[in-house]
Amino acid sequence: MRNLDKIKWGIVGLGNIANQFAADLVLLEDADLVAVASRNIFKANEFAQKYSCSKTYDSYDALFADDQVEIVYIATPHDSHAELAIKALEHGKHVLCEKPMALSYEDSLRMIEASKKHNRFFMEAFWTRFIPTVREVLEKVDGGIIGDIKSVKADFAFYGNEIEGGRLFDKNLGGGALFDIGVYPLFLSYILLGIPKEIVAKSIFHKNGIDLQTSMILQYENAQAVLQASIVSDSDMKAAISGNKGRIELNAPWYIADGYSIFKDGKEENFSLPNLGKGYTHEAIECHQCIRNNQIESTLWSHENSLDLSKIVEEIKNKIGLSFT
Structure with a gap:
C-alpha cells in the first residue's frame, strides 16, 4: 500500500538548521533522506555521510531534477526561499520551506500560487505549530x-x-x-x-x-x-x-x-x-500526512496562515523602515 511507503526527502542548503532537521528526520520510520545539495560538494558529501544519505549534488537544480525526490526541504538563507521553492514546485516536488517563507508579501503570494498551479504540497516550516x-x-x-x-x-x-x-x-x-x-x-x-x-x-x-x-x-x-x-x-x-x-x-x-x-x-x-527529537519531527509528520492525503496545504498551518503572517511582518518592516535593497 502507498501509505506504507517511505516519503523520500531532499534537502537544499546544509547549514545548522538543516543538520537539526536531518537529525530529527532519521527518527521517523516512514522518512527517507535520499538526496542533499550544497554549492560546496565537500560539504554535501560530509552531510550525506553523517545522515546516511546516498546522493549528493553540487547544485540545487540537479536535486530538483532527481525523480526519486518527492519533497524538498529548503533550508537556505531567507533571500533565496522564494526562488528555490517555486523552482522545486515547477519540477513537481512538494516543498517544506524554512521560515520566513519570503522577504516580501509579494514573493509569498508567488510561492502559494506556484503550489496551486502545479498541484503540489507547500508548507512554511513553522515547526512550533506542530509540537x-x-x-x-x-x-x-x-x-x-x-x-x-x-x-x-x-x-x-x-x-x-x-x-x-x-x-x-x-x-x-x-x-x-x-x-x-x-x-x-x-x-x-x-x-x-x-x-x-x-x-x-x-x-x-x-x-x-x-x-x-x-x-x-x-x-x-x-x-x-x-x-x-x-x-x-x-x-x-x-x-x-x-x-x-x-x-x-x-x-x-x-x-x-x-x-x-x-x-x-x-x-x-x-x-x-x-517532543520527539528536537521537535522538527512533528512538522515532517504533518507533511507526510498531507502528501498521503493528496493535500497541497496543511489545515494546521495553511497557505492563508502563512500569507497572513507574511502580511503582518511586512507591515512591521515598513513601519520600522527596514529594507533589504
Missing part, C-alpha cells in the same frame, strides 16, 4: 479554560555572533531580528488572536541597516500582544497567555516547549509534553 505543547495549549484555549484572551507576551532573544560571512548579520541574506526570530512571537500572537487592528513597532538598527532589536505591540479589539525579538540581548524566553479566568505559561524556550503550566483560581497545574 505537542502548542497543539494542546491551543485546544485548552479554544475550550475556554482561561476565558477570553486579554494579553499575550512572548519574545525571542539571544546574543548573536557577528562573524565574518555569518547569515544573521548579513543584510543581503535577509538577516536581522525581525525576519530571523521576530516571526516566532508574531506567529504565537497570530494563532491565538488573528490579524491585529493596529501595530506599533520600534527598532534598534545595526550600522548596515538590519534591525538588531525590535519591540512590537499588536492591538486587537479586546486584547494586546507585547512582543520582542533581539539578537543583541538575552531573555528567559517564556510565553504567557492571559485570559480573564486564568493564565497559561509555555515552558522556556517557549517556541519548542516541552510542557506548560496553567495558573487559575490560585492554583498551578503543570503539564509535561516532550
